[in-house]
Amino acid sequence: MILAMGEINHLEVLRETDFSYILGDLEQEVFLHKNQVEGEIEVGERIEVFLYFDNQKRITATMRKPLVDQDNPAFLEVIDVNYHLGVFLNVGLIKDLLLSRDDLSFIRNEWPRKGDKIFVKMKASRNQLSAKIIPRYSIAKYLKPEEELVEGEKYLAYNVYKTEEGNVFITEKGHYIFVYFKHMRKVYRLGEQAEVKISIVKGGFDYNGTLIMQKELMMSEDALRIKEYLQKHDGEMSFTDKSSVEDIEEVFHMSKSAFKRALGVLYKSKAVLLEKDKTVIVKDVEN
Numbered sequence: 001m002i003l004a005m006g007e008i009n010h011l012e013v014l015r016e017t018d019f020s021y022i023l024g025d026l027e028q029e030v031f032l033h034k035n036q037v038e039g040e041i042e043v044g045e046r047i048e049v050f051l052y053f054d055n056q057k058r059i060t061a062t063m064r065k066p067l068v069d070q071d072n073p074a075f076l077e078v079i080d081v082n083y084h085l086g087v088f089l090n091v092g093l094i095k096d097l098l099l100s101r102d103d104l105s106f107i108r109n110e111w112p113r114k115g116d117k118i119f120v121k122m123k124a125s126r127n128q129l130s131a132k133i134i135p136r137y138s139i140a141k142y143l144k145p146e147e148e149l150v151e152g153e154k155y156l157a158y159n160v161y162k163t164e165e166g167n168v169f170i171t172e173k174g175h176y177i178f179v180y181f182k183h184m185r186k187v188y189r190l191g192e193q194a195e196v197k198i199s200i201v202k203g204g205f206d207y208n209g210t211l212i213m214q215k216e217l218m219m220s221e222d223a224l225r226i227k228e229y230l231q232k233h234d235g236e237m238s239f240t241d242k243s244s245v246e247d248i249e250e251v252f253h254m255s256k257s258a259f260k261r262a263l264g265v266l267y268k269s270k271a272v273l274l275e276k277d278k279t280v281i282v283k284d285v286e287n
Contacts, residue, residue, distance in 0.1 A: 005051050006070050009051050016043060023047070049061035050065060053095075067090070074121075086101040087118075097130065103132075109189070117158050118191040136161040136168050142174075155177075155195070157196050158194075165180055169194060174205065175207065179208070180208075183212055196211060223265040230279070235280060236281070239252075
């Protein structure tokens, strides 16, 4: 008998014990605990079971169907994180599915956290089942959106990939949304959910989006530079429109006139408060 791990197998019920059923044939036997049985089964009957490895690497059967298999991926929720091993995903079985640390960023603040969701399928190796991330360009093979998203509207999506210029977010229906770093104000974890505003509809369920408010998008690069400086210095700085030309150029690399214009933009957008001897951020604008 050849057993297919991580797949549905059709096995005969050989006998019943106090706590389990024994499945298989004269060559090989598989354990099916009674709490993994659905409905009623009888000795001699052939049943459908999913085969996986238990914590002792033993082949074990369940009549429950996993949320993903080796051919059909899905968004699985992170239920635990272990920096020595990886992250554990809820696959709908008694045993969770491990996404190895080898498949995750070496930067820990980019790792998923509990409650995040990752688009994966199952991978079977010699003595374990694990999770395999679906590459961003392969997601379209599995998820087929039916309706286009609307420019200017916001949609929930999950971060699935980080590029040199920005992050790729995917909705649960498979819409592909690219967000440039300049259109976000934080580092997003793999699997982190965000409400993305659609800025460009490119067609074919492909979009550009933003994770910052429109009034921030309208800020000049000089204004954003000042705002970022404030955020890095506890929301307060000694620079004002009265600061010297030399000090402004040394710190912000802009002329005093450009600095004053940028302060004016921040003030009009209610991002800063201009005091006599300092500039104070009002609040950090979130998406």
